[in-house]
Amino acid sequence: xKIEQLVSQIHQKKSFLCVGLDTDLEKIPQHLLQEEDPxxxxxxxxxxxxxxxxxxxxxxxxxxEAYGIxxxxxxxxxxxxxxxxxxxxxxxxxxxxxxxxNTSTRYAKAFFETLNFxxxxxxxxxxxxxxxxxxxxxxxxxxxxxxxxxxxxxDFQTKKIGGEELYKEVLRTSKTYRNSERLMYVVGxxxxxxxxxxxxxxxxxxxxxxxxxxxxxxxxxxxxxGMAQNVGLLVNSSRGILYASQGxxxxxxxxxxxxxxxxxxxxxxxxxxxxx
Amino acid sequence: xKIEQLVSQIHQKKSFLCVGLDTDLEKIPQHLLQEEDPxxxxxxxxxxxxxxxxxxxxxxxxxxEAYGIxxxxxxxxxxxxxxxxxxxxxxxxxxxxxxxxNTSTRYAKAFFETLNFxxxxxxxxxxxxxxxxxxxxxxxxxxxxxxxxxxxxxDFQTKKIGGEELYKEVLRTSKTYRNSERLMYVVGxxxxxxxxxxxxxxxxxxxxxxxxxxxxxxxxxxxxxGMAQNVGLLVNSSRGILYASQGxxxxxxxxxxxxxxxxxxxxxxxxxxxxx
Numbered sequence: 001x002k003i004e005q006l007v008s009q010i011h012q013k014k015s016f017l018c019v020g021l022d023t024d025l026e027k028i029p030q031h032l033l034q035e036e037d038p039x040x041x042x043x044x045x046x047x048x049x050x051x052x053x054x055x056x057x058x059x060x061x062x063x064x065e066a067y068g069i070x071x072x073x074x075x076x077x078x079x080x081x082x083x084x085x086x087x088x089x090x091x092x093x094x095x096x097x098x099x100x101x102n103t104s105t106r107y108a109k110a111f112f113e114t115l116n117f118x119x120x121x122x123x124x125x126x127x128x129x130x131x132x133x134x135x136x137x138x139x140x141x142x143x144x145x146x147x148x149x150x151x152x153x154x155d156f157q158t159k160k161i162g163g164e165e166l167y168k169e170v171l172r173t174s175k176t177y178r179n180s181e182r183l184m185y186v187v188g189x190x191x192x193x194x195x196x197x198x199x200x201x202x203x204x205x206x207x208x209x210x211x212x213x214x215x216x217x218x219x220x221x222x223x224x225x226g227m228a229q230n231v232g233l234l235v236n237s238s239r240g241i242l243y244a245s246q247g248x249x250x251x252x253x254x255x256x257x258x259x260x261x262x263x264x265x266x267x268x269x270x271x272x273x274x275x276x
Numbered sequence: 277x278k279i280e281q282l283v284s285q286i287h288q289k290k291s292f293l294c295v296g297l298d299t300d301l302e303k304i305p306q307h308l309l310q311e312e313d314p315x316x317x318x319x320x321x322x323x324x325x326x327x328x329x330x331x332x333x334x335x336x337x338x339x340x341e342a343y344g345i346x347x348x349x350x351x352x353x354x355x356x357x358x359x360x361x362x363x364x365x366x367x368x369x370x371x372x373x374x375x376x377x378n379t380s381t382r383y384a385k386a387f388f389e390t391l392n393f394x395x396x397x398x399x400x401x402x403x404x405x406x407x408x409x410x411x412x413x414x415x416x417x418x419x420x421x422x423x424x425x426x427x428x429x430x431d432f433q434t435k436k437i438g439g440e441e442l443y444k445e446v447l448r449t450s451k452t453y454r455n456s457e458r459l460m461y462v463v464g465x466x467x468x469x470x471x472x473x474x475x476x477x478x479x480x481x482x483x484x485x486x487x488x489x490x491x492x493x494x495x496x497x498x499x500x501x502g503m504a505q506n507v508g509l510l511v512n513s514s515r516g517i518l519y520a521s522q523g524x525x526x527x528x529x530x531x532x533x534x535x536x537x538x539x540x541x542x543x544x545x546x547x548x549x550x551x552x
Contacts, residue, residue, distance in 0.1 A: 062373075127428025
């Protein structure tokens with residue numbers, strides 16, 4: 001998908017919500033366990049209930065991989081369903097992969113071709129030749145980990161390298177990578193004020209922001225410090241939407257949660273238009 | 277597997293060779309493509325031909341993931357075969373995963389329980405709470421990326437953080453993680469002289485060393501700078517062994533290559549005993 005298509009969808013739906021499909025058999029409504037593929041049945045119901053209010057879906061691959069071959073089947077069915085029924089929606093493989101050249105190309109094929117995702121999250125530790133193979137795919141995107149929302153982010157990401165924090169070095173260095181216009185970045189919302197400094201380095205890049213809601217970030221702060229002229233934000237919510245209810249009406253409850261966030265986002269998008 | 281079992285196997289076989297199962301349908305002998313599961317057929321033949329000469333097998337997960345569900349089936353069959361027929365051999369999921377707490381636990385279950393690997397490679401960028409969930413599994417091991425063998429390693433890993441390179445900071449910080457005695461580290465052989473400094477920080481930890489052979493590292497140098505009292509080395513070779521021949525006798529050719537490396541390793545292990 002081209003960035004322009006994503007931006008146009010954001011304005012159309014007045015939403016930059018990404019729904020994280022972290023589907024967990026221990027948390028989904030018990031009646032779904034009778035289905036032949038409970039994970040897919042759950043995802044399908046969530047997608048149907050929420051697709052009006054969001055512009056992206058992000059399955060975290062660990063949740064599927066944990067169930068082995070059955071999990072991969074559920075992921076494949078989910079992606080087939082999304083690409084067939086909602087091709088306008090941006091899809092993110094939250095895989096946090098990264099390996100040397102040839103091997104990265106294989107991961108890229110797995111996610112961009114076999115599963116037909118629009119983007120994949122990548123860890124930057126191995127540097128240029130672990131990232132560029134993913135950037136070779138036209139209309140596909142790499143979402144590079146910059147500043148994550150977990151406590152462990154302070155182990156290395158915020159440590160200073162030559163006067164500047166490692167995550168800023170990651171942002172700057174990655175801008176020199178081949179096809180760097182296909183880069184987006186993961187930036188945790190629990191550190192919203194950091195967004196100001198990040199925008200000085202990558203003023204227009206899309207940022208995928210986890211950690212709003214359950215992990216404690218504020219949507220208003222994220223928008224205040226992080227919104228760009230082209231919006232440039234995808235704000236993720238997973239558990240808060242998926243597990244809003246464990247009853248028969250779980251999908252309706254998920255829709256209500258997604259809609260509530262979308263309405264807040266519409267307000268923030270309104271501010272953007274006033275400002276420009 | 278306990279470290280002592282690995283060390284004992286090394287002394288018994290006079291080898292610390294790890295064979296990387298980077299199985300590529302475009303490179304395996306063409307006659308195998310008629311098999312129902314060519315990847316497994318190839319792996320099985322390679323394992324039977326080389327298991328006397330090596331102490332570990334390391335499937336790079338990207339090579340399996342690239343083939344979707346079929347690839348995961350081949351990986352599962354390979355692990356079943358290894359765990360049933362050669363349970364004494366150490367197994368490494370070269371997956372380079374890493375995610376926040378709960379999600380890391382899922383990856384850990386996928387590799388340590390569903391597939392029953394002894395160890396998994398992990399990227400350190402997300403810090404403590406992305407690594408510790410893997411360290412909670414008894415007799416399982418995390419092989420943390422420290423200094424990789426690719427050119428991109430110089431993007432961040434060798435940059436200085438407060439006077440010391442990032443990879444050294446990773447080594448030092450990881451030693452404070454819960455159950456850190458279950459940690460091993462990836463250190464590229466193309467930078468053998470770096471091993472001296474690494475051994476000052478982690479004198480006895482096992483190091484997984486890729487990059488000997490095809491990528492240009494020297495076994496003698498690796499041993500000179502990196503061998504510990506408990507050996508502490510697993511040296512990997514993938515393509516040089518797997519694709520020694522593409523003819524009908526590919527397995528015999530692989531055995532010859534593995535045996536040649538094992539003989540060199542026996543010499544190096546002999547030096548260790550003289551020195552102690």
